[in-house]
Amino acid sequence: MLLLSGLVFSVTVFAETPPVPAEASAAAPATGQASEYTEKGADTCIKCHDEDSEFPVFSIFKTKHAQPADKRTPFAGLQCEACHGPGANHAKTAQPGQKQAPIIAFGPHSKLTADKRNPVPPEEQNRICLGCHRGDARIGWNASAHESGNLACVSCHKIHAEHDPVLATSSQPEVCYQCHQKQRADFNKPSVHPVRFGLIACSECHRPHGSNTSALLAKPTLNQTCYTCHAEKRGPFLWEHAPVAEDCTLCHTPHGSVYPALLKKNPPLLCQQCHSPAGHPSIARTADGLPGGTSAPSGFLLAGSCTNCHSQVHGSNHPSGVKLMR
Ligand code: HEC
Ligand code: HEC
Ligand code: HEC
Ligand code: HEC
Ligand code: HEC
Ligand code: HEC
Ligand code: HEC
Ligand code: HEC
Ligand code: HEC
Ligand code: HEC
Incomplete structure (x- = not known):
């Protein structure tokens, strides 16, 4: 019965973005969980995941994802489970000495598997996000250097944060430097593009989600990228x-x-x-x-x-x- 209501619910809510429930349940077998959604959604989850838990989740309510009035957002539909997948089994109180049943987690680590490695590979994690975010900016994602480098969307993005650091000019470079150490050194040299002063973001010259150029440049050629700000040199x-x-x-x-x-x-x-x-x-x-x-x-x-x-x-x-x- 739960299974049935979950499906009916998802079909009606996601009439405009059908990929999501399909993707979510397609990813589900990897964690070995049943494909049942909770009846009460977020209300069920936050009984255990509140502000006192190890990973406070409430900050998501201050983000664009938690706009129930916007039909496209997770919180207009399956709420937490739009991303984390069906969670009815997981939300059951665990037997003493047992772990919670698994649920889709993002990033490289999972708390609920014995070896702590996330059984959901980046590609499957990304499919959940791309279910809603396949539009313009991510058209080049497949086959981009970051996709073939096996990055997850959450290698750069923080979803449970009021302000995702990678979206702000001043905090973005630190996110990139986690992996691009050489560029950190370059931007500390005496003559630089003023990235370390928070005046330019990497993403003004680069398309992190993919582009047709070798270095993920924002424009079709290198010079065109420069002309966007140095027009007089054109x-x-x-x-x-x-x-x-x-x-x-x-x-x-x-x-x-x-x-x-x-x-x-x-x-x-x-x-x-x-x-x-x-x-x-x-x-x-x-x-x-x-x-x-x-x-x-x-x-x-x-x-x-x-x-x-x-x-x-x-x-x-x-x-x-x-x-x-x-
Ligand atoms: C009965 C309590 C309870 C409920 C209800 C519950 N969880 Fe959990 N959840 C836990 C516990 C315990 C863990 C183990 C990790 C920890 O200590 O944070 C966990 C871990 C997680 C993880 C991390 C999984 C991993 O592999 O690292 C996610 C994601 C998660 N829960 C999401 C949800 C969502 C979404 C819901 C609602 C559908 C939900 N939880 C409902 C208790 C609960
Ligand atoms: C838009 C997708 C999305 C929605 C909606 C969402 N989450 Fe998450 N959740 C993530 C991602 C991505 C992460 C990894 C950490 C991050 O990006 O901040 C995560 C991390 C978590 C974790 C921590 C897992 C760990 O490794 O310890 C818990 C617990 C969790 N979410 C619970 C919830 C609950 C409860 C809700 C609903 C109130 C919810 N999430 C809604 C995407 C989402
Ligand atoms: C159910 C659909 C849905 C899912 C699943 C989803 N998102 Fe979103 N996301 C949205 C909508 C709708 C917006 C708001 C877009 C807008 O305002 O134009 C949004 C906004 C965003 C933004 C911009 C936030 C801002 O402050 O501007 C980022 C970044 C983002 N999502 C990343 C992700 C990632 C990463 C995942 C996977 C972990 C994900 N989303 C899963 C629907 C979704
Ligand atoms: C290498 C880091 C990186 C990765 C990986 C990444 N993003 Fe982004 N994302 C950014 C940056 C930087 C911005 C802000 C600048 C921009 O829009 O290009 C952004 C902006 C966004 C936005 C808001 C603006 C818009 O374009 O609508 C969404 C939504 C988004 N990303 C979704 C995703 C999804 C989905 C994935 C996984 C397929 C992903 N991102 C992977 C760095 C990344
Ligand atoms: C989790 C690690 C990681 C993060 C974070 C990351 N990258 Fe990357 N990046 C890679 C990998 C892996 C590659 C592909 C292998 C390579 O060419 O080094 C790559 C490739 C690139 C390339 C293309 C290099 C080439 O020679 O074609 C550019 C440009 C780039 N990243 C910019 C960024 C920017 C800008 C950010 C921050 C918004 C960022 N990266 C964040 C791991 C990362
Ligand atoms: C003013 C424009 C501009 C800014 C800002 C910028 N880049 Fe670049 N980046 C380029 C260009 C142009 C290339 C290609 C160089 C070439 O092909 O010779 C490049 C190349 C790269 C490469 C490929 C390897 C290399 O060094 O040639 C990586 C990785 C990279 N950038 C990361 C970053 C990161 C991370 C940031 C922010 C901290 C950043 N870039 C900011 C213009 C920029
Ligand atoms: C990457 C190669 C390259 C570099 C570096 C370079 N040039 Fe040139 N330069 C050329 C070429 C090619 C021409 C065109 C020659 C022609 O038309 O016969 C040219 C033309 C010129 C001319 C005009 C010559 C004429 O006969 O009309 C001057 C003056 C000149 N360069 C000065 C400089 C100066 C000063 C620098 C250093 C700041 C410099 N160049 C660096 C390749 C270069
Ligand atoms: C997003 C805008 C932007 C783009 C794109 C851009 N620049 Fe710049 N550039 C700047 C700013 C801002 C400065 C700093 C001006 C200042 O300090 O007065 C600068 C300064 C410079 C300087 C002078 C540095 C100095 O120390 O005097 C050179 C040279 C330069 N840029 C070349 C390039 C080249 C080459 C490209 C293409 C790869 C490029 N720029 C792309 C914004 C940009
Ligand atoms: C032939 C070598 C050469 C090439 C190619 C070149 N520049 Fe320069 N550029 C210089 C030199 C030399 C200076 C220092 C000028 C001085 O000392 O007066 C300079 C200075 C600059 C400056 C800072 C001072 C100013 O004039 O505004 C900017 C910005 C700049 N270049 C942008 C560009 C852009 C954009 C391109 C590509 C369209 C480009 N340069 C191609 C040699 C070059
Ligand atoms: C004192 C001023 C001065 C300096 C310094 C100077 N040049 Fe010249 N350069 C000239 C003049 C004047 C001409 C034109 C000569 C002519 O028409 O016969 C010229 C012509 C040229 C030409 C065109 C070649 C030709 O035979 O017409 C090139 C290339 C050139 N210079 C490059 C350079 C380079 C490279 C440097 C630095 C090593 C340099 N110049 C330093 C004044 C100078």
């Missing part, structure tokens, strides 16, 4: 500097650098990677190759070096800017 220029239009990272690192302006190297070495070391631009910091030179180091190559004269290194719109000097 041109069109009368006198283009070829590498700029091709790829900003020929000269810049995106995260952080020990050189000023996020450069990979300082001029003249930066420029001499491509420009012949013979002739005028040749010998770094000596005047020999320059007009009017002596053998003493040239003042022109100090400080800004090549950019003392070629200041329009990103391109020039001046009629006589062909040598990128104005």
Whole structure:
């Protein structure tokens, strides 16, 4: 009877999002639980899971998931069990000395299995979330680096938190740094995109849920990603500097650098990677190759070096800017 009412209930409530109950019960066998929902939903759960329990759950009532007026949310339907799956068996009082019957848990660990490993693999956990969140932003999830890296949605998201840290610019980097240690080091270098000051989020340049580019970039190409904030570098220029239009990272690192302006190297070495070391631009910091030179180091190559004269290194719109000097 319980089973029947559970099914009828779920079909009517989820008429608009049919995948959910199907996904939830499909994941159920992994934990060995029966596919029965409780009759009273959250009211049953919070008899045991209250604010005094080891993992306080009430904070979820302050989130977008707990908006009963919004028909799409869990709390307009199966409530806790929309995510955790059918919980009637689990909600029964356990015999003394016995553990609670299992229920779907998220993340790598489960309290109710002997070896503490979660028997619900990330893919099945994610299917529950994707049942409601398959829309636009997650279209690229399958086949993304994070999906093939076997991440769960909850590797980044906190559901039982009033404010999910990964959604806020200031707290997001810490979530990413758990796994991306090298980027933490990069963003602590002297010249950086101001991520550590809470002014830019990783997700302004990256699509954590997947994109068509190799590094999960927010736009179809690297340069387009940069132009979203540095539009003045897009041109069109009368006198283009070829590498700029091709790829900003020929000269810049995106995260952080020990050189000023996020450069990979300082001029003249930066420029001499491509420009012949013979002739005028040749010998770094000596005047020999320059007009009017002596053998003493040239003042022109100090400080800004090549950019003392070629200041329009990103391109020039001046009629006589062909040598990128104005
Ligand atoms: C009779 C008390 C009781 C009821 C009712 C109850 N639980 Fe539990 N639940 C427990 C206990 C005990 C644990 C063991 C872990 C712990 O100490 O927190 C647990 C653990 C869990 C876990 C973690 C499972 C794991 O493998 O780590 C989840 C998730 C959970 N409950 C959700 C629910 C939901 C959803 C409901 C309502 C459908 C519910 N519980 C109803 C007592 C209860
Ligand atoms: C939108 C999906 C969703 C809903 C709805 C939901 N939970 Fe959870 N629950 C999760 C996720 C994901 C986690 C893992 C921790 C986190 O993300 O905060 C979790 C963790 C838990 C845990 C801790 C398990 C552990 O490892 O100790 C308990 C207990 C729990 N939930 C009970 C409940 C109860 C009770 C309700 C209803 C009041 C509920 N959940 C509603 C997704 C949900
Ligand atoms: C029953 C459907 C349903 C399920 C299952 C579900 N969600 Fe949601 N979720 C929603 C709805 C509806 C919203 C509110 C969307 C809005 O306001 O535009 C939402 C909002 C969110 C948000 C944005 C919160 C915010 O403050 O902006 C995140 C992140 C999220 N869900 C992640 C998850 C994850 C991770 C899971 C799986 C553990 C999950 N959801 C399971 C329906 C669901
Ligand atoms: C690598 C970390 C990461 C993983 C894994 C991840 N997310 Fe997100 N998610 C984010 C970040 C960062 C944001 C905020 C910026 C944005 O919208 O891209 C976000 C935003 C969201 C939002 C709210 C905004 C929106 O796009 O509607 C939802 C819903 C959401 N994620 C669901 C999911 C689901 C479902 C999964 C699992 C399939 C998942 N996320 C996996 C990092 C992650
Ligand atoms: C739980 C660990 C984990 C978390 C948290 C995480 N990532 Fe990842 N990330 C991975 C794995 C695993 C890969 C795929 C393997 C690889 O290329 O390193 C990956 C790949 C990436 C890539 C693509 C790398 C490439 O070379 O194509 C980017 C970009 C990225 N993550 C950004 C983020 C951002 C931004 C966040 C925070 C919103 C984040 N990650 C959070 C584990 C994580
Ligand atoms: C200003 C834009 C921008 C911001 C902000 C940004 N990234 Fe990136 N990131 C890039 C670009 C562009 C690449 C690709 C570099 C390449 O292909 O040479 C990249 C590459 C990566 C990679 C792949 C490995 C690598 O280093 O090349 C990871 C992982 C990554 N970013 C993580 C992060 C994390 C984590 C954050 C936030 C703490 C972050 N990124 C913030 C632009 C950005
Ligand atoms: C989300 C907006 C945003 C995106 C996207 C972005 N930047 Fe930036 N960029 C900034 C901000 C903000 C600063 C800091 C400006 C300041 O400090 O005055 C900055 C500064 C810089 C600087 C100068 C750093 C210094 O120390 O003077 C360079 C170079 C740069 N960005 C290159 C890039 C490149 C290359 C890309 C593409 C991979 C890119 N930016 C994408 C916002 C962005
Ligand atoms: C040929 C090498 C090179 C390429 C390619 C390049 N830059 Fe630069 N960029 C520089 C140099 C050198 C500086 C330092 C300027 C100075 O010293 O006056 C700089 C400075 C900057 C600055 C900070 C000062 C300013 O002019 O606003 C930003 C922002 C910037 N670059 C963005 C970009 C973007 C976006 C791209 C790709 C569209 C790009 N750069 C491609 C060499 C390059
Ligand atoms: C990644 C390779 C690369 C780097 C690095 C590079 N350039 Fe260039 N540069 C080019 C190419 C390619 C052209 C176009 C040459 C042509 O059209 O014959 C060019 C053209 C120029 C021109 C115009 C030459 C002409 O004959 O019109 C100047 C001036 C110049 N670069 C200066 C610099 C300076 C200064 C730097 C360092 C800040 C620099 N370049 C770094 C590749 C590079
Ligand atoms: C004192 C000013 C000055 C400095 C410093 C300088 N240049 Fe030039 N550069 C010029 C002038 C003037 C021309 C135009 C010469 C001509 O038209 O014959 C030129 C032309 C060029 C050209 C075009 C090649 C050609 O033969 O027309 C390149 C490439 C170039 N410079 C690169 C560099 C690089 C790389 C550096 C740094 C190592 C550098 N310049 C430093 C003034 C300077």
